[in-house]
Amino acid sequence: MSVSFKGVTKRFGDLIAVKNVNLEIQKGEFFVFLGPSGSGKSTLLRIIAGLEEPDEGEVIIDGKVVNRVDPSKRDIAFVFQNYALYPHMKVYDNIAFPLKMRKYPREEIHTKVLEAAEMLGIRHLLEKYPYQLSGGEQQRVALARAIVRRPKVFLLDEPLSNLDAKLRVRLRFELRKLLHDQLNTTTIYVTHDQAEAMTMADRIAVINKGEVVQVDTPGRLYNNPVNTFVAGFIGTPPMNLLKARLQNGRIQLGRLSIFSPSLGEKKETQDVILGIRPQDVKIGSEEGIKATLLGVEKLGGGVIVHALLEDQEITSYSEQRGLDAKIEGKGHIALLFDGPLYIFDASTDELVKVLTDYKFEVT
Ligand SMILES: Nc1ncnc2c1ncn2[C@@H]1O[C@H](COP(=O)(O)OP(=O)(O)OP(=O)(O)O)[C@@H](O)[C@H]1O
Ligand SMILES: [Mg+2]
CATH class of the missing domain: 2.40.50.140 (Nucleic acid-binding proteins)
Incomplete structure (x- = not known):
């Protein structure tokens, strides 16, 4: 599904969290929102999911304005920045939950849960409860729960932030391979880590203070930054x-x-x-x-x-x-x-x- 923003603005009291954003994200695209802390990335994602309502403008999914469509009707899987697992369920049941809700047959649920757990390296944790897991392990369970079903759009908000450096580098590679190359699902991914954005994205929107500064491929952002903000944000050490x-x-x-x-x-x-x-x-x-x-x-x-x-x-x-x-x-x-x-x-x-x-x- 394609996702677009037309003149979207979101205020929290006096604060303008998202300012006149216009974007067109193509079907099957791996699209990244990249920006510093507080720039409005999560707010943009929450607007797509329907968890925040824009004050101005339109959000369009697959050609239809969805401003008034309930989040549950948008066929979107969301991994939150502060992911919440069901504390009373074992890891296995947490991952299986979205499939059980949709009444998948038991056998299929079992295969899909094992597949997702394998990919995220958490098969040995399936019988544990969330409180028995480290932050990074919980984050991987949340990712597994999002990928077991096949939604039309994945929204991922800093899903690798709690992992150690080595695992993060491996998973960013695996995630792109799965979501983009295999499932070909439209994925919108939030990060403040430019290396993650550069390695994963088809295109990146660089966000600063609620505004989209530049939308481009990683290569063009690096070689043709439109201003000093993008120039200093992309590349290490900074320009x-x-x-x-x-x-x-x-x-x-x-x-x-x-x-x-x-x-x-x-x-x-x-x-x-x-x-x-x-x-x-x-x-x-x-x-x-x-x-x-x-x-x-x-x-x-x-x-x-x-x-x-x-x-x-x-x-x-x-x-x-x-x-x-x-x-x-x-x-x-x-x-x-x-x-x-x-x-x-x-x-x-x-x-x-x-x-x-x-x-x-x-x-
Ligand atoms: N519910 C809310 N009420 C009031 N202000 C909010 C609310 N949610 C977000 N904000 C403010 O809006 C701005 C954008 O927040 P947002 O969470 O979108 O930033 P972010 O880019 O995701 O940052 P981070 O990288 O730290 O997660 C911030 O200044 C934040 O304080
Ligand atoms: Mg955020």
């Missing part, structure tokens, strides 16, 4: 965002000068934000832009270097070999920019240009 000025076809950042034919010759000065990903900031041996070394974080596979460039903090991320020799015991290091530069308008935070052909010099 460097440095204050600079644009004049006469040059970007000036303290003594560092960047020039490019695609910048134009505009005479008047414009305040801009210069964005560059840490992966594109390389550590040179001698040549390069001088910066003061602030510290180093070693991650095993890669290294994050923190430095001060013309009084602004900048980070570099690399898996470069021989890096130690370039930074160890040094107060100063040399930086090289090697990758796209993003120019944002400092007054609106919006992307103006992506530069790929540029040169830099220190004056």
Whole structure:
């Protein structure tokens, strides 16, 4: 089923939790709402489920306005952020419950419960009660209960938040495979974890303060962020965002000068934000832009270097070999920019240009 929002606004008293949201989610799509805490993600999901009523606008499921349709009539499975299991039922019966309600035959219920439990790695817990389980185990039971039946839409609100890192990485892969590749069910998934969003989604809506900032594929969000919010939210470590000025076809950042034919010759000065990903900031041996070394974080596979460039903090991320020799015991290091530069308008935070052909010099 397709799901769309037309001018949807939701207020809680003075607070605007969701502001004029327009979205079209296709049938079979794996769609993610990504945003920081309090941005309105859960509220959007609850509006689709019918647990909150919008103050303005329409919610359309499969071409029909459902604003006044009861939640139970929407054929939607919801895993809440604060999932609640039935405390007096064993795990097996919790998972079987939606099927029993719909009067499935016993044998079929049994097969489906085992299948779901197998996938989520909780087969050994079927005879336990919820109070005997850890938070992560309870969360997996809630997921199993949602996937045993085949609803037309899955709404999942941070369903992996209570799991350890290893399990989270495995399950995000398994969940997408099951919900998207096998069942082909429309799935709307909420998370504040950009890595989860990037790996799972067909498309992502980035939400900030109740508003949809950008809707795009993971690749396009990463390569063409519409503003500094998206640029800083997608990718780890976050994109460097440095204050600079644009004049006469040059970007000036303290003594560092960047020039490019695609910048134009505009005479008047414009305040801009210069964005560059840490992966594109390389550590040179001698040549390069001088910066003061602030510290180093070693991650095993890669290294994050923190430095001060013309009084602004900048980070570099690399898996470069021989890096130690370039930074160890040094107060100063040399930086090289090697990758796209993003120019944002400092007054609106919006992307103006992506530069790929540029040169830099220190004056
Ligand atoms: N029932 C409510 N009454 C009053 N305010 C609410 C209610 N539900 C949500 N809010 C407010 O609306 C805003 C959006 O909340 P929402 O739960 O949608 O955020 P979220 O993006 O899901 O955040 P999180 O990542 O922390 O779960 C928040 O400022 C929140 O305090
Ligand atoms: Mg939430």
